[in-house]
Amino acid sequence: MIKREKFWRQPGWLFCLLLPLFHFASVKLTFFCAVTPENAVVVWLPNAVLLAALLRFRGQRASLLAALTFTSDVLANLNAFPWYEAILLSAVNVLEVTITYQLMKRSQTSPRLHRLKDLGKFILAGPVFGAMLAGLIAAVVLQQVGGASTPYLTLARVWWFGDGLGLLIYTPLLLAYTQSQHQRPKLTRWDDAALITTLLLAVAVLSAHGGEIDGVSVTPTLLLPAVAVIAFRFGVRLTTLLVALISLSTAMLMTTGLKPFGEVPIHLEVVRAQEFILTLCIIGIGFAVVLSELQTRERELESRVRERTRELEQSNSRLADISATDGLTGIANRRRFDETLAAEWSRARRNKQPLMLALLDVDLFKQYNDCYGHQSGDDALRAVANELAKQMRRGGDFVARYGGEEFAVIAQSVNEEHALAMAESICAAIAALNLPHATSPFKVLTASIGVALVTPDEQHSITSLIKTADVALYRAKQLGRNRVEQADVTSIA
Numbered sequence: 001m002i003k004r005e006k007f008w009r010q011p012g013w014l015f016c017l018l019l020p021l022f023h024f025a026s027v028k029l030t031f032f033c034a035v036t037p038e039n040a041v042v043v044w045l046p047n048a049v050l051l052a053a054l055l056r057f058r059g060q061r062a063s064l065l066a067a068l069t070f071t072s073d074v075l076a077n078l079n080a081f082p083w084y085e086a087i088l089l090s091a092v093n094v095l096e097v098t099i100t101y102q103l104m105k106r107s108q109t110s111p112r113l114h115r116l117k118d119l120g121k122f123i124l125a126g127p128v129f130g131a132m133l134a135g136l137i138a139a140v141v142l143q144q145v146g147g148a149s150t151p152y153l154t155l156a157r158v159w160w161f162g163d164g165l166g167l168l169i170y171t172p173l174l175l176a177y178t179q180s181q182h183q184r185p186k187l188t189r190w191d192d193a194a195l196i197t198t199l200l201l202a203v204a205v206l207s208a209h210g211g212e213i214d215g216v217s218v219t220p221t222l223l224l225p226a227v228a229v230i231a232f233r234f235g236v237r238l239t240t241l242l243v244a245l246i247s248l249s250t251a252m253l254m255t256t257g258l259k260p261f262g263e264v265p266i267h268l269e270v271v272r273a274q275e276f277i278l279t280l281c282i283i284g285i286g287f288a289v290v291l292s293e294l295q296t297r298e299r300e301l302e303s304r305v306r307e308r309t310r311e312l313e314q315s316n317s318r319l320a321d322i323s324a325t326d327g328l329t330g331i332a333n334r335r336r337f338d339e340t341l342a343a344e345w346s347r348a349r350r351n352k353q354p355l356m357l358a359l360l361d362v363d364l365f366k367q368y369n370d371c372y373g374h375q376s377g378d379d380a381l382r383a384v385a386n387e388l389a390k391q392m393r394r395g396g397d398f399v400a401r402y403g404g405e406e407f408a409v410i411a412q413s414v415n416e417e418h419a420l421a422m423a424e425s426i427c428a429a430i431a432a433l434n435l436p437h438a439t440s441p442f443k444v445l446t447a448s449i450g451v452a453l454v455t456p457d458e459q460h461s462i463t464s465l466i467k468t469a470d471v472a473l474y475r476a477k478q479l480g481r482n483r484v485e486q487a488d489v490t491s492i493a
């Protein structure tokens with residue numbers, strides 16, 4: 001099995017095999033339902049096959065595709081024309097499509113035809129200009145080579161209108177079904193009812209002889225409002241299909257002599273049918289494209305809003321991070337510390353688990369600054385913060401810069417032994433940084449730590465926890481620094 005994406009990536013051998021077959025089938029379909037017994041062509045579909053292929057593949061292997069459809073066109077024309085005339089008329093068809101494609105390419109028409117602007121450019125390039133030019137040339141061939149006796153302008157007009165309508169009906173249909181659909185319309189029961197009504201109306205129109213049933217006028221024009229509703233609700237795909245089916249059925253009614261537009265001469269009947277098909281295309285395909293464009297814009301707008309919201313959320317969270325981070329050391333700041341301590345306090349109280357707070361103060365830091373300069377003091381604080389962050393080994397452990405040369409550590413669910421061990425390990429780690437401090441008795445930078453451990457309940461408060469840790473820290477300083485002191489738990493109240 002050839003995958004769908006691969007098949008549509010570029011015209012491969014299978015596509016090149018199918019293209020002339022499909023083109024030939026389109027010729028047969030046209031002859032079956034859109035050519036009157038008097039040989040008047042109401043719509044000529046096959047040129048849209050090459051145009052849709054060129055648009056779908058954005059001009060890849062254009063010459064090959066043109067040659068394939070040209071061959072199929074000549075073979076089909078041989079039934080009705082001598083070989084030299086068949087060749088010339090097929091060449092006119094390929095010319096018509098080539099000119100249309102080039103004009104669309106130059107005017108940067110999107111092959112999706114999903115925007116009104118693109119549909120307008122397509123109509124001007126193909127049904128209006130390409131088909132008219134082809135009509136003017138084909139009429140010369142038909143008169144000069146084929147010896148046709150019909151007036152030149154009539155020949156040109158019949159060719160132009162037939163080809164123009166064929167391009168108008170068939171190109172959007174082929175493009176709609178060979179390209180992916182952005183979004184399937186969301187349908188309700190009312191939409192199903194509208195579709196069924198349209199089909200019933202179509203059956204009534206198809207079965208009306210001479211444009212009336214029991215004296216009631218039932219012409220194809222009745223279908224126009226229903227197609228407009230379908231276009232608005234069902235989108236481009238189904239509408240293009242419906243437009244093609246109604247157009248071909250109308251043409252077929254005429255070719256089988258059912259006179260859907262009443263008892264009028266055949267040349268007038270063809271014109272009426274073409275007028276009807278033109279109106280049908282403009283209302284059906286036009287409305288569907290307008291709707292699809294509106295939906296596309298809505299989707300683009302929604303995705304832009306989503307994008308902006310995401311950017312806003314990202315910058316908000318960046319701002320939140322910045323406002324909670326200490327500028328010098330990069331760890332949490334006092335503000336984050338206050339929030340975290342409050343949250344951890346509530347959690348510990350809820351779970352009836354102990355909470356540890358350790359306050360750490362760098363020893364003799366004034367002297368360090370005086371000795372090594374403020375800049376080196378900053379570097380030392382960064383090194384201490386970095387080491388403290390490394391020491392936070394469990395998930396819930398938290399460290400913040402409490403202010404100046406003071407830091408704070410919070411740990412959940414630790415017992416006394418663990419709390420002291422953690423504080424001792426931090427104290428040793430700071431000294432092990434080996435930052436020279438000439439005026440310190442330890443000769444390296446050290447810190448003192450006061451530890452408080454409490455299981456919060458209504459008798460305790462956050463303020464007293466901090467105060468008690470601070471008292472322990474003061475004691476550590478008094479007892480010679482570079483040490484850990486534990487607070488008296490009974491004093492936390």
Ligand SMILES: Nc1nc2c(ncn2[C@@H]2O[C@H](COP(=O)(O)OP(=O)(O)OP(=O)(O)O)[C@@H](O)[C@H]2O)c(=O)[nH]1
Nearest residue numbers: 361362363364365366367369374377378404405477
């Ligand atoms: N370089 C630097 N110094 C700071 C910073 N914040 C506070 N300090 C200094 O830290 C010093 C703290 O000094 P003190 O409170 O007297 O305490 P200490 O010298 O550490 O003495 P003890 O606490 O008794 O060991 C002051 O000189 C502050 O200027 C900072 O962000 N950078």
